[in-house]
Amino acid sequence: MRRLHRKGFTLLEVVLATALLAAVMGAALMVVQRGRSAMAEGHLHARAEARAHRALHRVLAELRGAGIDALVPALNPNGLTSSATLTFDPILGVSGAAPVWSNPVRIARVAAPEDANDGRDNDGDGIVDEGVLMLTRNVGMAGQASFVICSQVRELAEGELANGSDDNGNGLADEAGFSIQRIGSMLTIRLTVEEAGEGGETGLATVTSSLTLRN
Secondary structure: OOOOOOOOOOHHHHHHHHHHHHHHHHHHHHHHHHHHHHHHHHHHHHHHHHHHHHHHHHHHHHHOOEEHHHOEOOOOOEEEEEEOEEEEOEEEEEEOOEEEEOOOEEEEEEEOOOOOOOOOOOOOOOOOOOEEEEEEEOOOOOOOEEEEEEEEEOOEOOOOOOOOOOOOOOOOOOOEOEEEEEEOOEEEEEEEEEEEOOOOOEEEEEEEEEEEOEO
8 A cells, every 4th residue: 555645734833833933023023123222212312412412511611700609509519419500600801800790690400391390291202301401691680581501301310219319329319400519619510311202212311521610
């Protein structure tokens, strides 16, 4: 009796092959999606970092003419505290041996008008409780005027949580997304900026710089 040779695949083999192919395709798709997400986040980080550097350069330019004895708040020189707002008198020039000071200037992180500070993303851009870095000239005077230096400034610094602790390990508890710290006559400014993408991704960047003020 001649033996019959089987041709083709059984239903079980087809099902197993289909399942294996689906698993392989799913894994490959997941890798591709993760790669795209990482690329998008990297691009957003670069954009956030560029904006943060531009804003920090502007802040440093404004503060270079400030007198350390006219800061509001005065900021404790031990470096254990920081502030998200600073008002100061910039120098105009010198008359004889005495400096001539200009009208007060304030730099502060304030809540964005379209995103109330309530723990929600009110403007739908993927960033919760975002703020803006505001420059105000002639503070308290008739000619007072305010300008936005940078948008999408985080409420808290990178790595910080609102828990009364120093989560990012720089010596400051619950540090704001824009913070000014004083150590002696030196000010250290830190700025944390977010950038939102169309796919729900966000990029985060923190920049830091210091300068020494005149007496």
